[in-house]
Amino acid sequence: MSAHSRPRGLVPHLPFAWPALMLGCFFLVPFAIMVVVSFFHRPESGVGTYEVGFEFTHYLRFFSPLFARHILITIEFAAVAALLSVLVGFPFTYFLSRFRRRPQVLALVFILCVLSLSEVIVAYSWSVLLSRSAGISNFFVWLGLLAKPASWTPGYGAVLFGLTYFNLPFAVLIMYPQCTRLDTEITEAARTLGASPLRTFFTVVVPMLWPTIMTAAIVLFVFTMGAFVTPQWLGRPQHWMFAILISDQALTRGNLPFASALSMFFMAITLALVALTVRLGRRKIER
Amino acid sequence: MPGLELRSVSKRFGPLTAVEAVNLDLPAGKFISFLGPSGCGKTTLLRLIAGLETPSSGQVVLEDRDITALPTHQRNIGMVFQSLALFPHLNVWNNITYGLRIRGMPQADRRRRAGELLEMVRLPGVEERDIKQLSGGQRQRVAIARALALEPTLFLLDEPLSALDAKLREEMQVELRMLQERLGITTIIVTHDQREAMTMSDLVVVMSTAEVQQVGPPLEIYRSPATAFVADFIGSSNLLDAQCVDPSTVRIGESEFSVPSVPEGARSGDALTLTIRPEDVHVLPSGDTASNRLPGRVSFVRDVGASVELFLRCGELELISISAPKDRPEARPGDDVMVELPAESCVVVRR
Ligand SMILES: Nc1ncnc2c1ncn2[C@@H]1O[C@H](COP(=O)(O)OP(=O)(O)OP(=O)(O)O)[C@@H](O)[C@H]1O
Ligand SMILES: [Mg+2]
Numbered sequence: 061m062s063a064h065s066r067p068r069g070l071v072p073h074l075p076f077a078w079p080a081l082m083l084g085c086f087f088l089v090p091f092a093i094m095v096v097v098s099f100f101h102r103p104e105s106g107v108g109t110y111e112v113g114f115e116f117t118h119y120l121r122f123f124s125p126l127f128a129r130h131i132l133i134t135i136e137f138a139a140v141a142a143l144l145s146v147l148v149g150f151p152f153t154y155f156l157s158r159f160r161r162r163p164q165v166l167a168l169v170f171i172l173c174v175l176s177l178s179e180v181i182v183a184y185s186w187s188v189l190l191s192r193s194a195g196i197s198n199f200f201v202w203l204g205l206l207a208k209p210a211s212w213t214p215g216y217g218a219v220l221f222g223l224t225y226f227n228l229p230f231a232v233l234i235m236y237p238q239c240t241r242l243d244t245e246i247t248e249a250a251r252t253l254g255a256s257p258l259r260t261f262f263t264v265v266v267p268m269l270w271p272t273i274m275t276a277a278i279v280l281f282v283f284t285m286g287a288f289v290t291p292q293w294l295g296r297p298q299h300w301m302f303a304i305l306i307s308d309q310a311l312t313r314g315n316l317p318f319a320s321a322l323s324m325f326f327m328a329i330t331l332a333l334v335a336l337t338v339r340l341g342r343r344k345i346e347r
Numbered sequence: 348m349p350g351l352e353l354r355s356v357s358k359r360f361g362p363l364t365a366v367e368a369v370n371l372d373l374p375a376g377k378f379i380s381f382l383g384p385s386g387c388g389k390t391t392l393l394r395l396i397a398g399l400e401t402p403s404s405g406q407v408v409l410e411d412r413d414i415t416a417l418p419t420h421q422r423n424i425g426m427v428f429q430s431l432a433l434f435p436h437l438n439v440w441n442n443i444t445y446g447l448r449i450r451g452m453p454q455a456d457r458r459r460r461a462g463e464l465l466e467m468v469r470l471p472g473v474e475e476r477d478i479k480q481l482s483g484g485q486r487q488r489v490a491i492a493r494a495l496a497l498e499p500t501l502f503l504l505d506e507p508l509s510a511l512d513a514k515l516r517e518e519m520q521v522e523l524r525m526l527q528e529r530l531g532i533t534t535i536i537v538t539h540d541q542r543e544a545m546t547m548s549d550l551v552v553v554m555s556t557a558e559v560q561q562v563g564p565p566l567e568i569y570r571s572p573a574t575a576f577v578a579d580f581i582g583s584s585n586l587l588d589a590q591c592v593d594p595s596t597v598r599i600g601e602s603e604f605s606v607p608s609v610p611e612g613a614r615s616g617d618a619l620t621l622t623i624r625p626e627d628v629h630v631l632p633s634g635d636t637a638s639n640r641l642p643g644r645v646s647f648v649r650d651v652g653a654s655v656e657l658f659l660r661c662g663e664l665e666l667i668s669i670s671a672p673k674d675r676p677e678a679r680p681g682d683d684v685m686v687e688l689p690a691e692s693c694v695v696v697r698r
Contacts (some may be wrong), residue, residue: 243430
C-alpha cells in the first residue's frame with residue numbers, strides 16, 4: 061500500500077461533512093433559489109407575487125440611467141471610503157504596533173469597543189453631530205473657526221465621513237497582525253543607510269506591508285459596497301447605495317424577481333472589481 | 348588619527364542598567380571586538396554608537412565631533428545586524444544600493460556600484476536574485492556589501508557570524524579581517540566567542556555586566572588579564588586564590604610562590620587571584636622539589652590529538668595543564684606528580 065493512498069470509507073471523510081452541510085444549507089441553497097427567482101415572471105398588477113417562468117426582463121432593466129447612476133455612486137462611495145480608511149488606518153496601525161505593549165493593548169481594546177457599536181448607532185450619532193442645531197459646528201463657532209453653525213448632513217461628505225469612520229476599526233484590526241510582525245531591525249537598517257524616518261516609512265514599511273494594505277482595501281471595499289444604514293441616514297436619495305435599492309424593490313414594491321436580479325448584478329460587479337484590484341495590486345508588487 | 352570616543356556613557360532601561368559609565372577611546376582604522384557573556388550590554392553599546400539608542404548620560408564623539416544628539420541617518424555608519432535585516436521586497440542589487448538610492452544616485456551608476464561591491468565581498472553575479480534565493484553565507488555577504496556601500500566612517504557588526512556553521516564562520520572571519528585591512532575602515536564587531544575576538548581584532552574590549560573590564564590587544568589581554576573575570580573569560584585559565592606576602596611573593600595554601608609582580612597597592616595579607624594559562628603549567632615527575640612547585644595527583648587525562656590535557660589535583664586546588672603531544676609528560680590517571688607554576692608565567696590580579 062502506498063503512503064499516499066486516499067482514506068477509504070465514510071469515517072475519514074466525516075470532518076468535512078460539517079462545513080459542507082453549513083455551506084450547502086446557508087449559502088448554496090439560498091443562492092440557487094435567488095438565481096432561479098431572478099428569471100421568474102412578475103405580473104403587472106400583483107404586488108408581492110411572481111409566477112414560475114424564464115425570462116430576461118429583469119436583467120434588461122438594469123440598463124437604465126437610474127440604476128447606472130446608483131451603481132456608480134455605490135462604487136464611488138465604497139472605493140473612496142475604503143481608500144480613506146486605509147490611508148488613515150495604516151499609519152495609525154503601524155505606529156501603534158511600534159509602541160510599548162501596554163498602550164497597544166489599551167488602544168486595541170478601545171477600537172474593539174468602537175467596533176461593537178452597531179451601524180445604526182454610529183450613523184445616528186453622526187447625523188446629530190453633523191447637524192446645525194446640536195452639532196460640532198457650534199463648537200467650531202465657539203472656538204472662532206466658523207462664523208455661524210453649519211449643517212453638514214445630509215450630504216455627500218457626511219456619507220463618506222460616516223462610512224470611513226465605520227470602516228476604520230476594521231482597517232486597524234485587519235492590518236495590525238502583519239504590522240506587529242515587521243522586524244524593527246529592518247527599519248533600523250534603513251536608518252543606518254541614511255534614510256530619514258519618513259523616507260524609511262515610504263521606501264521600506266509601505267512596500268513591505270503592501271500586500272496587507274491591499275487586503276485591507278479590498279475587504280473594506282466589498283464590505284462598504286453593501287452599506288445600507290449610513291447612506292440612508294446621512295445622505296440624500298441620490299446618495300442611496302445599491303443595497304437600499306434592492307431592499308426597496310424587495311420590501312416596498314414586492315418585486316422579488318427584480319430584487320434577485322439586482323442582487324446578482326451587484327454581486328457580479330463587486331467580484332469583477334475585486335478581481336481587477338487584485339491584479340493591479342499584484343503588478344505593483346512585482347515591479 | 349582621532350577615532351571613536353565614549354565619555355562615561357550610561358544606558359538605563361527603566362530600573363535595569365544595560366551600560367554603566369563606559370569610557371572608551373578607540374583609534375581610527377582598527378579592528379575592535381566587544382567581547383563578553385550574553386546579556387552584558389554589547390549590543391546596547393553598539394546601538395548607542397549607531398544612534399539607535401540614546402544614552403541616559405554621557406557623550407559619543409566621532410572624529411572629534413560630538414554626535415550624541417545626531418540622528419542615526421546622519422551618522423554615516425554601516426551596520427550589519429544580527430538578523431542581517433535585508434529588505435525582503437528588494438532584490439540583491441537594490442538591497443545593496445538602497446543607501447545610494449536615498450542619496451539620489453542614478454540607476455545605471457547604482458547598478459555598476461552594486462557589481463563592484465559584490466565583487467568586493469566575493470559574491471559576483473547574483474545582482475538580480477531575490478533575497479530568498481540566497482544561502483545564509485551569501486546573505487551575510489550581501490549585508491556586508493550593503494553596509495559598506497556608502498563608504499561609512501564606522502563599520503559595526505553585531506554577532507554577524509553566529510548563524511553560520513563552524514567552517515564557514517572561520518572563513519568569514521579571515522575574509523572580514525582582510526576586507527577591513529584593505530579598506531582601512533574602523534570596525535567594531537560584537538561577539539561572545541573569545542576565539543573569534545582573539546583571532547580577528549587589533550583591540551579587544553572585554554565586558555562584564557554593563558561594564559568594561561579591560562581594553563587591549565588580544566595578546567596583552569591573554570597574557571596579563573586585568574581582573575579575575577577577564578582571566579576566566581578569555582580562554583580557559585587556572586584561577587587560584589592567593590594572599591599577598593610581599594610585592595614578589597604570594598601564598599597559596601601553605602606554599603609560597605614567587606611572581607613577577609602583584610597589583611599596584613596590594614599589601615601583605617590582601618586577597619588576590621593568581622592566574623596561569625594551562626599551557627604554562629608544567630608537570631614533572633614526583634619528588635623534584637624546588638620553589639614554585641606543588642605536589643599533586645593526576646585525576647584525568649584527555650588526549651584530543653592536537654594537545655593533551657591533564658587535570659590535576661593538588662590538595663584543595665584543581666589545575667589544568669595542556670601540552671603538545673611531543674612534550675607529553677609520562678603521567679597516567681592516579682600518578683603522583685610535581686606541578687610547577689613558573690614565576691614568569693604567573694599573573695596576579697585582584698580578586
Ligand atoms: N529595549 C530594551 N528594553 C529593556 N531592556 C533591554 C532593552 N535592550 C536590552 N535590554 C537589556 O539590557 C541588557 C543588555 O542587553 P544587550 O542586548 O545589550 O546584551 P548583549 O550583550 O548584546 O547580549 P547577547 O550576547 O545575548 O546578544 C539585557 O539585560 C537586556 O535584557
Ligand atoms: Mg546582543
